[in-house]
């Protein structure tokens with residue numbers, strides 16, 4: 001990220017969610033606040049998306065990862081989870097539209113500059129902040145999640161669900177492993193959903209996907225948020241098991257296609273973006 005600047009990729013992800021509500025009518029992921037939190041940029045984002053069909057792949061992946069995370073959270077709450085931590089929240093709107101009310105305590109953790117900008121956007125749009133939500137500003141590269149959450153009043157003895165969407169690729173491996181290790185060791189037990197991608201050099205070029213991927217990497221690097229970390233799927237699963245996660249569900253492109261697109265091929269490659277859920281309980 002650029003020093004003291006809010007994340008530009010957080011704005012980009014929010015734009016994709018807003019555009020998905022309009023161009024695909026929120027078919028995969030419906031978010032009644034997505035357009036509002038983006039504000040005046042929504043019209044421009046829709047025009048950009050219509051003029052550049054190559055953005056569709058990332059837009060649908062972002063819709064899928066958010067839907068997958070929220071479905072898994074709903075199932076976990078039904079089984080007794082009462083705490084949610086949204087890591088690297090960006091302009092995520094879950095806390096402002098959840099129907100769980102008092103039964104779910106929520107912590108939004110983000111880089112201090114991004115979080116300050118989000119709070120300003122919430123005020124500008126008059127979106128109420130529920131009293132069940134606590135903001136915890138943390139720079140994952142400089143501070144520990146443990147310290148940030150402790151300051152915010154997080155209860156480590158209570159079973160907790162973590163979402164960590166669109167963040168892992170931008171962090172160094174030590175920062176990723178330190179956060180996963182913290183989650184794995186929570187005494188109350190934990191679930192985490194995050195997305196990652198396989199290393200680019202092991203991708204085969206299906207449907208011209210390599211060019212799309214290179215263009216995306218160049219775009220985020222230009223914004224000062226370079227993709228740093230990629231994982232081979234088997235090695236990542238072994239790492240998660242070693243850290244103490246006992247259940248891993250991993251949807252790669254093939255499973256995403258089967259589950260969300262009725263196996264329609266064409267726009268997702270067979271390697272690339274994954275969405276993963278791991279749990280210690």
Ligand SMILES: C[S@@+](CC[C@H](N)C(=O)[O-])C[C@H]1O[C@@H](n2cnc3c(N)ncnc32)[C@H](O)[C@@H]1O
Nearest residue numbers: 007009010013088089090111114139140165166
């Ligand atoms: C692509 S955005 C994703 C935002 C949101 N999760 C979503 O899906 O829209 C990346 C997020 O990671 C956060 N981030 C990046 N580097 C960070 C760091 N070192 N510490 C804390 N947050 C960081 C940014 O502030 C931003 O909110």
